[in-house]
Amino acid sequence: MLPDLKEKVDGLRDSAIEILSKIIEIKAISPDSGGEGELKKAEKIESHLDGFDVERLDVKDDRAYGGVRPNILARIRGEQKRTIWIVSHMDVVPEGDERLWNTPPFRAVVEDGKIYGRGSEDNGQSLVASLIAGKAILELGLTPYYTLGLAFVADEETGSKYGIQELIKRGVFEKDDLIVVPDGGTPKGDMIEIAEKSVVWFKFSVFGKQTHASMPEKGLNANRMAMEFLLGIDRALRDKYSKTNPIFQPPVSTFEPTKREANVDNVNTIPGLDVSYMDCRILPEYNVDEVIEFVNRMKEGFEKEKGCRIEVEVVQREFSPPTDENSEVVRVLSRAIESVRGIRPGVYGMGGNTCGAFFRKAGFQTAVWSTVDNTAHQPNEYCRIDNLVEDAKVFAYLPFVRL
Ligand SMILES: [Zn+2]
CATH class of the missing domain: 3.40.630.10 (Zn peptidases)
Known part of the structure; x- marks a missing residue:
């Protein structure tokens, strides 16, 4: 047939x-x-x-x-x-x-x-x-x-x-x-996508106190606070959520500071507000709520230590559980590809949705x-x-x- x-x-x-x-x-x-x-x-x-x-x-x-x-x-x-x-x-x-x-x-x-x-x-x-x-x-x-x-x-x-x-x-x-x-898919049709990483986008608003750049002691530099906070959180997230899963490309969770909103217009003003964002693509092994919890705890510690205020907002959040690589749909599709093309497809996961x-x-x-x-x-x-x-x-x- x-x-x-x-x-x-x-x-x-x-x-x-x-x-x-x-x-x-x-x-x-x-x-x-x-x-x-x-x-x-x-x-x-x-x-x-x-x-x-x-x-x-x-x-x-x-x-x-x-x-x-x-x-x-x-x-x-x-x-x-x-x-x-x-x-x-x-x-x-x-x-x-x-x-x-x-x-x-x-x-x-x-x-x-x-x-x-x-x-x-x-x-x-x-x-x-x-x-x-x-x-x-x-x-x-x-x-x-x-x-x-x-x-x-x-x-x-x-x-x-x-x-x-x-x-x-x-x-x-x-x-x-x-x-x-x-x-x-792929140009050879040799890979079946069965999983996607969870996506979380954070928005961090760091509040300091605006002042003239020649007298920094009168204010609190939101730019410096934000850089320290972001670098700290960037490292901490990658250390804590470091599991690998070889079906994914890349095989790790990714945490990337990305967009940064413009702050002050002139060079001689210390900004009182700094707003930046982070794009996180998290392996399904981790619970996203727990990652958000962790970020909030880090923020509280940082606020206490530095005396600034930080607002953490989750502006995007997507989660989908992976499909088992031994599930019926994957086995049926693999069999069909193998019968028609003579290739045995692999499975993979992606960072996108x-x-x-x-x-x-x-x-x-x-x-x-x-x-x-x-x-x-x-x-x-x-x-x-x-x-x-x-x-x-x-x-x-x-x-x-x-x-
Ligand atoms: Zn399409």
């Missing part, structure tokens, strides 16, 4: 190029970024879903064209009700500086085995790959083992409130469903995988057509895998 599926998918290559080219040319930018949303693109995609069980879930958003943010669910019934979902997103980011593009960003240009255009790789490639995978199964009249679910969602680029988050809230996915998010995080937070086993050159969000974004077709073969075989 696998050879038939592969052949069928190869036969759908031209059709894939045509569908992807058409949807690239329908601008689906979030109203948050000044666009009209996904409705026109969703209607185009629906016109290619003959034979699937199709359901549309519209989420109200008055700012968008049609007043809604559409989400499409397309299913092929399997022997089991349990569903393996392939979740891709319809929205794209704006083109950015158009002068950096060699081709018009919202015109699909096919050249040297690539399709250029905004959204071609992120996430058009996987969207179309999953679509032709389903088409191949339908055209062969096969019944897979798992039910195959394709979810084409809205609003991934600006927070997923009208997309994945809402679908999870409405109970679209069953607890034991398997989730594959093909929205990130993908939409897989929403699924993991809600308790779903989730694997993030695709084969991409990583041109997302860049000028001259492209999709390598071979990647689309070869990933489609993996998606087509996925619901047939029996462990």
Whole structure:
């Protein structure tokens, strides 16, 4: 059956190029970024879903064209009700500086085995790959083992409130469903992402006392206090939370002082306030609350010692539990990749947050995988057509895998 599926998918290559080219040319930018949303693109995609069980879930958003943010669910019934979902997103980011593009960003240009255009790789490639995978199964009249679910969602680029988050809230996915998010990966398609570090952003406001720089004894230099505090906390965090986990790139938690707000305008004034930020990416082995506690205790000690006041604010915080590397979704996906490509994929974790995080937070086993050159969000974004077709073969075989 696998050879038939592969052949069928190869036969759908031209059709894939045509569908992807058409949807690239329908601008689906979030109203948050000044666009009209996904409705026109969703209607185009629906016109290619003959034979699937199709359901549309519209989420109200008055700012968008049609007043809604559409989400499409397309299913092929399997022997089991349990569903393996392939979740891709319809929205794209704006083109950015158009002068950096060699081709018009919202015109699909096919050249040297690539399709250029905004959204071609992120996430058009996987969207179309999953679509032709389903088409191949339908055209062969096969019944897979798992039910195959394709979810084409809205609003991934600006927070997923009208997309994945809402679908999870409405109970679209069953607890034991398997989730594959093909929205990130490596150029060889040899790595499955199973974990993300927790993200915490701190804002530190250090209050001293402003005065003339020639008479420092009359004030308290917030700049100096902030530098001492930041260096101390930077070292203490790295010493205390020093565990390594080789599945992550890099394998340690990272604590980086980053942004610093401007303080005084002139050189001869000692600043009375210094505001700086720290970006922390913490391995899942550690409890984020405990890290925040630790920072607060350090702050109290520093305040007592130096006689300044510091406000600590957590301005961003994200946590998602890792998916077990022996979980069903990882094993099924690995088996499919190995059967189709003859490579045994590894697993890895990342410092950034993908939409897989929403699924993991809600308790779903989730694997993030695709084969991409990583041109997302860049000028001259492209999709390598071979990647689309070869990933489609993996998606087509996925619901047939029996462990
Ligand atoms: Zn994406």
